Amino acid sequence: MRYSRMLIPTQKETPQDATLPSHMLMIRGGYIRPLAAGTFTYLPLGIRTLHKVTEIVRQEMVRSGAEELLMPALQPLSIWQETGRDEIFGPVLFRFDDRRGRSLALGTTHEEVITDIARSYLRSYRQLPLNLFQIQTKFRDEERPRGGLIRTREFIMKDAYSFDRDEAGLDASYQAMYQAYSRIFSRCGLDYVPVEADSGAIGGSVSHEFMVPSPHGEDSMVTCGSCGYAANVERCELPAMEEIPAGTAAVEEVETPGTTTIEQVSSFLKVSPDRLLKTLIYTAGEKIVLALVRGDHELNEAKLARAVGAPIEMADGPLVEKISGAAVGFAGPVGMNDRGAFMVADNAVKAMADFVTGANKNDAHLLNVNRERDFAPDVYADIRAAGEGDACPRCGGALSFVRAIEVGHVFKLGTRYSEMMNAGFLDDAGKNRPFVMGCYGIGVSRIPAAAIETHHDEKGIVWPITIAPFEVLLIPTNPTDQALMQHAEALYSGLLENGVDVLLDDRDERAGVKFNDAELIGVPVRITVGPRGIKNGVFELKLRDGSMESEIPLAEGVAAVSRIRNELVDRLSKA
RNA sequence: CGGGGCGUAGCUCAGCUUGGCUAGAGCGCCUGGUUUGGGACCAGGAGGCCGGUGGUUCGAAUCCACUCGCCCCGACCA
Numbered sequence: 001m002r003y004s005r006m007l008i009p010t011q012k013e014t015p016q017d018a019t020l021p022s023h024m025l026m027i028r029g030g031y032i033r034p035l036a037a038g039t040f041t042y043l044p045l046g047i048r049t050l051h052k053v054t055e056i057v058r059q060e061m062v063r064s065g066a067e068e069l070l071m072p073a074l075q076p077l078s079i080w081q082e083t084g085r086d087e088i089f090g091p092v093l094f095r096f097d098d099r100r101g102r103s104l105a106l107g108t109t110h111e112e113v114i115t116d117i118a119r120s121y122l123r124s125y126r127q128l129p130l131n132l133f134q135i136q137t138k139f140r141d142e143e144r145p146r147g148g149l150i151r152t153r154e155f156i157m158k159d160a161y162s163f164d165r166d167e168a169g170l171d172a173s174y175q176a177m178y179q180a181y182s183r184i185f186s187r188c189g190l191d192y193v194p195v196e197a198d199s200g201a202i203g204g205s206v207s208h209e210f211m212v213p214s215p216h217g218e219d220s221m222v223t224c225g226s227c228g229y230a231a232n233v234e235r236c237e238l239p240a241m242e243e244i245p246a247g248t249a250a251v252e253e254v255e256t257p258g259t260t261t262i263e264q265v266s267s268f269l270k271v272s273p274d275r276l277l278k279t280l281i282y283t284a285g286e287k288i289v290l291a292l293v294r295g296d297h298e299l300n301e302a303k304l305a306r307a308v309g310a311p312i313e314m315a316d317g318p319l320v321e322k323i324s325g326a327a328v329g330f331a332g333p334v335g336m337n338d339r340g341a342f343m344v345a346d347n348a349v350k351a352m353a354d355f356v357t358g359a360n361k362n363d364a365h366l367l368n369v370n371r372e373r374d375f376a377p378d379v380y381a382d383i384r385a386a387g388e389g390d391a392c393p394r395c396g397g398a399l400s401f402v403r404a405i406e407v408g409h410v411f412k413l414g415t416r417y418s419e420m421m422n423a424g425f426l427d428d429a430g431k432n433r434p435f436v437m438g439c440y441g442i443g444v445s446r447i448p449a450a451a452i453e454t455h456h457d458e459k460g461i462v463w464p465i466t467i468a469p470f471e472v473l474l475i476p477t478n479p480t481d482q483a484l485m486q487h488a489e490a491l492y493s494g495l496l497e498n499g500v501d502v503l504l505d506d507r508d509e510r511a512g513v514k515f516n517d518a519e520l521i522g523v524p525v526r527i528t529v530g531p532r533g534i535k536n537g538v539f540e541l542k543l544r545d546g547s548m549e550s551e552i553p554l555a556e557g558v559a560a561v562s563r564i565r566n567e568l569v570d571r572l573s574k575a
Numbered sequence: 576c577g578g579g580g581c582g583u584a585g586c587u588c589a590g591c592u593u594g595g596c597u598a599g600a601g602c603g604c605c606u607g608g609u610u611u612g613g614g615a616c617c618a619g620g621a622g623g624c625c626g627g628u629g630g631u632u633c634g635a636a637u638c639c640a641c642u643c644g645c646c647c648c649g650a651c652c653a
Binding site: 009013014017018034146197218510514515517519528532 | 576581585586587588601602603610611612613614615644645646647649650651652653
């Protein structure tokens with residue numbers, strides 16, 4: 001391509017509302033343009049990068065034995081009602097009525113549609129295993145789109161669904177996907193980490209996320225330096241603490257006017273936070289859930305939801321007052337067993353005795369409260385969030401906490417959807433069985449953003465060559481110099497013939513402008529053809545990442561550049 | 576949904592507090608000339624419903640009310 005013929009609207013100034021490096025650089029580099037909150041146009045450079053990513057994804061999916069198809073984004077709401085997920089997704093699901101008044105939704109993910117396909121066409125175990133994928137635009141009415149392409153309301157996702165006859169088959173399918181994902185992210189040049197994950201609204205048992213550590217990520221993950229354990233913070237199990245006997249001191253009510261936070265209670269009563277018990281009130285449908293955690297611990301809602309076995313929602317102020325009989329900040333477990341609440345205590349509570357809780361009465365707390373004697377949790381579970389200082393659940397080593405961008409997620413779904421949608425097959429004994437399913441997502445349009453977050457400098461993007469919009473940027477310093485342009489054109493057509501993806505900057509601009517745009521856009525290989533070099537029969541080649549800068553004889557140019565390009569690609573493919 | 580901020584030229588912003596001439600600057604864009612290895616220079620030029628609606632006023636970019644949109648933090652999130 002010739003630069004002069006392309007729409008590459010680079011800009012010097014950073015748009016006001018871009019904060020992340022990836023967001024800023026993609027706008028400044030002329031890759032994307034925002035239209036509304038959480039929607040973007042992919043400009044020519046942007047769609048080139050996106051195509052490079054989708055092609056890698058497609059190749060590796062096919063290599064792993066999956067088959068591509070394309071399902072509609074526009075779907076009848078009824079298919080969501082069949083699995084109850086219209087309620088689980090709630091307002092996140094875009095929904096509207098057509099002219100005949102039929103309720104429609106825009107797909108956020110496609111478990112229902114694919115399961116419908118499976119139940120229609122798959123009848124025999126002989127047709128299994130099967131893995132179907134698509135690369136498609138998804139819609140989610142997020143409460144708050146943010147971070148440029150990190151979280152948008154319309155985005156491109158690769159989703160795959162596997163169908164197996166049994167758990168062993170699912171294990172194999174899952175493994176194949178896990179490996180395909182590793183190859184995909186390596187080829188895209190991402191510094192990714194697979195972590196154990198929670199399966200959230202998708203459901204299912206085993207699940208891994210592929211994370212790209214970045215301070216701007218919206219997820220948190222933990223890693224253990226000694227044993228290699230890595231998990232989403234939501235998933236990170238915490239070892240049960242040694243149980244201690246309950247205390248025997250008598251419960252005593254004390255006045256604690258206006259102390260609604262742990263810090264206030266702690267300093268008012270001169271009791272350290274780890275002697276306090278926090279009582280948080282949630283709802284799970286009609287059910288009231290009381291979550292009990294130690295004062296200095298944080299509740300993890302994903303873990304609580306898992307312990308309860310249903311989606312949960314924090315109760316609002318009025319509801320808290322109705323349930324506890326006191327303003328927010330004074331709830332406690334004592335007496336709540338009789339009020340029909342489901343009480344979940346964190347494991348750490350077993351290691352507490354004679355602690356302080358809210359009195360379910362304004363401006364009052366109770367001292368010397370003890371479990372079993374004064375209240376009885378329905379269940380003890382690991383419901384608190386891992387935090388600094390917690391030990392690795394596998395080896396006891398030190399955990400480190402980092403922010404990360406989730407780029408992929410693989411789930412073992414099991415038979416949840418197939419049973420709910422009555423999707424099954426006949427096994428070799430002629431018996432009807434539900435499909436054992438897996439599902440596997442990649443945030444395709446997040447990949448470029450994640451790559452930039454970890455590959456940029458003050459001048460611009462530093463693309464991994466595999467997902468750069470062009471592999472080589474060829475810059476003649478002075479387009480009015482005929483002789484120089486002839487050399488540049490010769491190199492250009494030679495590279496094109498060798499299958500190198502090259503952009504010729506034929507604009508009548510000063511060299512400085514071209515260099516600055518080159519660095520902003522981030523093309524990995526830059527070739528400069530200028531009068532100085534031509535005099536000596538050479539041109540300059542410089543890698544954007546700074547790892548190489550050299551002069552190459554014009555005669556060897558095409559071969560040398562092709563070789564370097566291939567080396568850069570190979571380096572990522574082998575990882 | 577709670578808290579905060581912002582809407583003036585394609586982009587970044589000034590002007591608004593204290594209402595008043597024809598609404599400004601830099602960058603970008605167009606024309607001509609000079610320049611040509613790190614965002615050149617000179618001269619000329621195009622480009623604005625001052626987010627929208629309603630009000631106050633002789634007069635509104637400026638004050639008031641409502642509204643729409645965007646961003647950030649939080650909550651939420653596959």
